[in-house]
Each structure stands twice: as structure tokens, then as C-alpha cells.
Amino acid sequence: xxxxxxxxxxxxxxxxxxxxxxxxxxxxxxxxxxxxxxxxxxxxxxxxxxxxxxxxxxxxxxxxxxxxxxxxxxxxxxxxxxxxxxxxxxxxxxxxxxxxxxxxxxxxxxxxxxxxxxxxxxxxxxxxxxxxxxxxxxxxxxxxxxxxxxxxxxxxxxxxxxxxxxxxxxxxxxxxxxxxxxxxxxxxxxxxxxxxxxxxxxxxxxxxxxxxxxxxxxxxxxxxxxxxxxxxxxxxxxxxxxxxxxxxxxxxxxxxxxxxxxxxxxxxxx
Amino acid sequence: xxxxxxxxxxxxxxxxxxxxxxxxxxxxxxxxxxxxxxxxxxxxxxxxxxxxxxxxxxxxxxxxxxxxxxxxxxxxxxxxxxxxxxxxxxxxxxxxxxxxxxxxxxxxxxxxxxxxxxxxxxxxxxxxxxxxxxxxxxxxxxxxxxxxxxxxxxxxxxxxxxxxxxxxxxxxxxxxxxxxxxxxxxxxxxxxxxxxxxxxxxxxxxxxxxxxxxxxxxxxxxxxxxxxxxxxxxxxxxxxxxxxxxxxxxxxxxxxxxxxxxxxxxxxxxxxxxxxxxxxxxxxxxxxxxxxxxxxxxxxxxxxxxxxxx
Numbered sequence: 201x202x203x204x205x206x207x208x209x210x211x212x213x214x215x216x217x218x219x220x221x222x223x224x225x226x227x228x229x230x231x232x233x234x235x236x237x238x239x240x241x242x243x244x245x246x247x248x249x250x251x252x253x254x255x256x257x258x259x260x261x262x263x264x265x266x267x268x269x270x271x272x273x274x275x276x277x278x279x280x281x282x283x284x285x286x287x288x289x290x291x292x293x294x295x296x297x298x299x300x301x302x303x304x305x306x307x308x309x310x311x312x313x314x315x316x317x318x319x320x321x322x323x324x325x326x327x328x329x330x331x332x333x334x335x336x337x338x339x340x341x342x343x344x345x346x347x348x349x350x351x352x353x354x355x356x357x358x359x360x361x362x363x364x365x366x367x368x369x370x371x372x373x374x375x376x377x378x379x380x381x382x383x384x385x386x387x388x389x390x391x392x393x394x395x396x397x398x399x400x401x402x403x404x405x406x407x408x409x410x411x412x413x414x415x416x417x418x419x420x421x422x423x424x425x426x427x428x429x430x431x432x433x434x435x436x437x438x439x440x441x442x443x444x445x446x447x448x449x450x451x452x453x454x455x456x457x458x459x460x461x462x463x464x465x466x467x468x469x470x
Numbered sequence: 471x472x473x474x475x476x477x478x479x480x481x482x483x484x485x486x487x488x489x490x491x492x493x494x495x496x497x498x499x500x501x502x503x504x505x506x507x508x509x510x511x512x513x514x515x516x517x518x519x520x521x522x523x524x525x526x527x528x529x530x531x532x533x534x535x536x537x538x539x540x541x542x543x544x545x546x547x548x549x550x551x552x553x554x555x556x557x558x559x560x561x562x563x564x565x566x567x568x569x570x571x572x573x574x575x576x577x578x579x580x581x582x583x584x585x586x587x588x589x590x591x592x593x594x595x596x597x598x599x600x601x602x603x604x605x606x607x608x609x610x611x612x613x614x615x616x617x618x619x620x621x622x623x624x625x626x627x628x629x630x631x632x633x634x635x636x637x638x639x640x641x642x643x644x645x646x647x648x649x650x651x652x653x654x655x656x657x658x659x660x661x662x663x664x665x666x667x668x669x670x671x672x673x674x675x676x677x678x679x680x681x682x683x684x685x686x687x688x689x690x691x692x693x694x695x696x697x698x699x700x701x702x703x704x705x706x707x708x709x710x711x712x713x714x715x716x717x718x719x720x721x722x723x724x725x726x727x728x729x730x731x732x733x734x735x736x737x738x739x740x741x742x743x744x745x746x747x748x749x750x751x752x753x754x755x756x757x758x759x760x761x762x763x764x765x766x767x768x769x770x771x772x773x774x775x776x777x778x779x780x
Contacts, residue, residue, distance in 0.1 A: 208680050209591040211584065211694060218588040221581050221661065222600075225607050228618035228658075231628060235621075284502035291498035298495050308502055311510045315719025315763065317736040318756045321743055322513030325520060325753075328530065348509035351502050380494075409611045411722050416740070429613045433726050437617070445614040456609045460602055 233449065236442035257440040257447075266428040270408055273339060273424065277346035278354070278403035284347075285354035285403075286396055290384075293362040294370075305359075311349040319349065320416040327417055337419040345417055346407045353406045354399035357463075361395030394462045401455050409452070514760075521753035529747045539750035543758055560738070560755075567735040570649060571717035574656040575664075578713050581657070582664030583706060587698075589665070590672035601669070608662040616726045619655050620646060623727075647729030655723040660716060664709035671705025711770045715763050735759055 236254070240247030257263055288308055292301040311319065327341050369391070373383040411426040418427060425448065432441050521539050523531040546557040589600040607615060622628045623645040630642040645651055675698065683693045721736035728734070733741070735755065742752030 206684075208684055209677060211587060211698075212690070214584040214588040217581060217584040218600075221585045222603060224658070225603075225661070227628070228615070228622045229607065229610070231621060232614070232618040280505070284505060287498040288502040291495040298492065300496075304499050304503065307506060307511070310506055313763075313767075314510070314514065315716065315736070315759060317719050317721045317739055318517070318760055319510065319513065321739060321752055321756050322517040323509065324743055325516050325749070326509075326513045329516075344505070344509050348505050351506060355502075405609050409609075411611075411613055416743070426611060426613050429611075429617070430722070430726075433613065433617060433620075441617070445611070445617060448611050449614055452609050452611065453606055456602075456606055460598075460605075464598075 229449065232442055233446050235439065236446040238439060238442075241439060253439045253443040254447075257443040260440060262423065262428060263425075263440075263444060266423045266425045269339065269342075269422065270425040273342045273346055274404050274407040276343050277350050277407045278400050280343070280347040281350035281403045282354045282358075282396060282400040285351050285399055286358050286392075288351075289355055289358040289362055290388075293359055294367075308355050309352045312352045316412045319345075320413045323413065324416045331419075339422070341417050341419070342414060342422070342424070345413055346410065349410070349413065350403035350406050354403040357395045357398040357402065358392065361392055365391055398459045398462050401459055405452050405455050408448075517753045517756050521750055521757050523750050525748045525750050527747075529743070529749060531749050536750070539748070539754040542751055543754050563733050563735060563738050566649065566732070567718055570653050570656065570734065571714050571720075573653050574660060574717045575710050575714045577653070577657045578661050578664040579706065579710060582661055582709060583668050583702070585661075586665045586668035586705075587672050587702075590669045604662050604665050612659065612722055613726075615659055616655060616723055619651075619658055620727060623651060623654065646727065647732065649728070649732055651727040652720075652724050652732060652734070655727045656717050656720060659723060660713045663712040663716070664706075667708040667712065668702055668705040671702040675701050707770055707773060711767065714766060718763060718766075719759060 235246075237249050237251065238246055239250035239252060285308070288304060292298065292304050298304075323341075323345050330341075331337055365388075369387050370383055373387045378386065409426065410424075411430055414424045415427045415430060418424065423431070425444070429441060429444065432438075520531055522535055522537065524534050524536045524538065526532050541554070542557060543560060544557055545554045546559075547554055585604075589597060589604070592600060620627075624630075625642045625644065625646070629645070630639075633639045634642065645654075679697055679701075680693055683697045688696070719736050720734055721740060724732065724734040724737050728737075736759075739752050739755045739759065742748045742755065746752070
């Protein structure tokens, strides 16, 4: 790096393309956020700053119930997925001799390999059968489906952390006559929890974002926030949709920031 | 070696311990496996079965074996003389899906590779910030991104306003509800899937190789072509697969930005379970999509393996 006149890493044009790409990525989002603070009702015509549309959105009962359902499904599904994913990560990363480990990992990642539309249709059929047999039509379907496709996302950070972890610590605990449970609770878990938390948050965002599967398996009258937004998009949007979108954008940005910070703390070298 | 190990060292107690250990592992794996088996793998089996049944009058199926769904994926019966011909409507949707997915893969590659390279060669602080900026839209709700794009490309949106004011066009361009809108939307949404694996590959480049090439009087273009690209190729291939696969199955983007007319394969499938009331055809189309995607994955695996060995 002593020679400053010639940067061997530079590729001409790459910076320009990157700058343009960042602009294209962010301009639409910036416009959307800006117009959520517009006083006027006409989108595209700026009439001064106002929180009017946030008020409209907060008072809208459809949005209230859709938000509640979305959060409920996301919290339960993310909890279920994180617990399952942590257990399976412990089973497949610790020690040798688990010959089925590769198969188990492949099965856990299966939801990632199937296009969402196929999963949605397949679940539509499965749930139609269950509905016919039991008559149940609650939020259980949404929670079950979301838990399944959230597992691989919760699994990723937990498995990565377990693989990086120094197994000597666990071996030392075992040498000191700690049983498996005590070793897990006092040694593994304290080191693992940031990854578990990251897994939970990833699963939460994934569940909160899902449009396609929810749209096809929800029963009549159920709306999650994304399926509500999809319905609004088809009908022609009003500015309160901008306000809801801005809040959702803020929530997912906050969560991603948190995951970034947690990961950075754990790996100062990277 | 493992055999010797087992014979010489494994006492009964150790074997019992090992069995116990294996049982614990299966026990720990079972909740995740059960949920995925019931709510993700079993439905795939059901969809395969349904593709060989007859459609019910009001949706759902009649339980009798039939190949009609599979025949009508590719062929349709002439209304007048009953002869089978190619299903033009289906084939044109297949073609549009594959064409738009390939185009999306190509554009994300053209934009994403230089972008990833640029980001990965910055100083640590800026690099993390830029990486974060790529990640944020990726975790933002898909509908919000689609809505934002819709607002930019519609008739009185930003692009048309700018073009009109500059006098480049006399009338606003119709971009929404076209194939262009779908392609643009997919490029926007899937770009991070190309950037992230390429970024990881660029990070692994040993720049002493680049330096050596320059010392040997290689031109910049030669360095890119003969040194940098071969190193990042696995990342580019992985990124292409990550972009192509969800593009082929895309539904929401095509539905919102493409309007009702420009169907992609995903929309055609959804249609069969909705107004079409032909669940077996929808199931057969789903299986076709899965087969297409698995073939692409296998080709990619083949391709990368050949590259690594050769």
C-alpha cells in the first residue's frame, strides 16, 4: 500500500456502478417514507409536513387487527422455530459420530429449497384436508406454516456460532463432573445466547414479512399486515398505507441493526 | 481406520454410551424434523399425488386417477375436433418466466458483481456500513419494496416526471404492468442475493496475486479476466442460482407490478387453485416448477464442480 499513485485493487467503473445501484435501491424507499409525512391526500404532490396519515393508520381498525395477528403469529412462530432450531443445531454440531447429521441438516434447510408459491399451494391442500376433518379454522394454520419456514433462518446463526465455539470449554466442564445439562446451562448457553437471539430476530422478521404463504392459507376474515397491504395495493392505495409501510420499514431496520451489532460484538476480528 | 478404532477401543460400556448419545441427538432433532416433515415435506408429497387426480367441480379434487392434468401442462385439446396440440398459453407463460428470470440473473450479475467488488475492497468501517446498506432493503418487507417501485415507475411517478421535465419524452411512458416492470422489480428485490456471495468471494482474493500480475505487465483488463474473475467465479455462480431460483417462482412482484395480464409461472399456478378451480393442474404445474428448479441446481453443482477440479 506504499505506492499511492496506483491502487492495484481499483477496477474502473465499479465505484460508479455501486453508487448508482445504491441510489436505485434507496430512492424509492426514501420517496415512500417522505410521502408518509405528506399533509395532502394526493400522492406525488407535496403539501407540507404532517403526521395526519399516521393518525389515520393508527385509528384504522383493520390495520390494528392485522398488526395484532401479524405480531402474534411472528412471536409464537419465531419462538417455536428458535427452540427447535437451537436443539437441532446442538444435536448436529457437537462431537462426532452422528452419521445422520448431514441428512438432518439437509432436512432442516428443506423449506429454503422450495419456491414459496409451491409451499403455499401444498399447504393450501393440506390445510383444506385438516379443515374438512376437524372443522378448526383458527390461527394455528398460520403459526404452524410460519414455524416451519422460520426454522432454517433461526438455525443459520445458531449453527454458525456452535461451529466457531471452542469445544475445550465444554470438555473442561465435563472433566469437572458437570453433567450434560449443567454444561449446557452454565457453559454453552451463555456463549450461545447472542446467536439464539439473532436467530429469533431473523425468524421474527421472516415471519412478519411473509405475504405469499399467509395469503393462501389464511381463512376468510384473517388478515396479517402484509396480506392487508396486498389487498390495499390491488384496490389502489391511500397515503395511510405509506405510513404503515414506513413503520414496518423502521421495525425491520431496527432489528437488522441489532443483529449487526450483536454479530459485530461477538467477532471483533471480522 | 474407523474399523480398527471400533474393534480395539469400544467396550460394551462405551457402546452403550454411544447408543445413548445417538438417542439424545435424535431426540433433540425431533421437534424441528417433525414440524418440517409435516408442514413442509409432506405437503410436497400431497401435491405430487394431487397432480394425478381429477379436478372437483368447485375446486379440490375427485379421488380417481387421471393423467389429464399432466397432459394439459403442455398440451391442450382442440375444442372442435378434439385433437391435442401444444398449450400455447402455458408455453408462453413458461417462456416469459424463464426469459425474465434469465434477464434478472444477467442484470443482477452486471450490477451486483462490480458493486460487491467495490464494497469488499473498501476500508473496514465503510465496508461494514455499505454491507449494512445492502442488507437493509433485503430484510424490508417485500410488499413495501414493491410498493415503492410502483410509485417510482407509474405514469405520474418520479421517472416519468423527470423525463417529461427534461423534454426527453412527450408523453409519460407506460412502465407499470409490463414485463419491464416485473424485470425491474425482480432485479431490485434480488440484487442483494447476488451481491452477498460475490462479496464473500472477493474478500478471499489474495491481492498479492493481482500485484504479481501487474508486475508481469498484465493490463487491467487481463488482470480482471485472468486473475480476479476466476477467483470470484464460484461466488458469481452461487449468486446466479440464488437469484434465478426465486425469480422463477416469483408471484407477488408479477402480481403487483405486472398487473393481471403478464402472468408468470407462479401466478399461473395460483390461478389454478383460485378462479381456475383446477387443483390437479395447479399441482402438476407446481411439480414442473420444482423439477425445473432442481435441474438448474444440479447443472450449477455440476458446473462448479467441473470448474474446481479443472
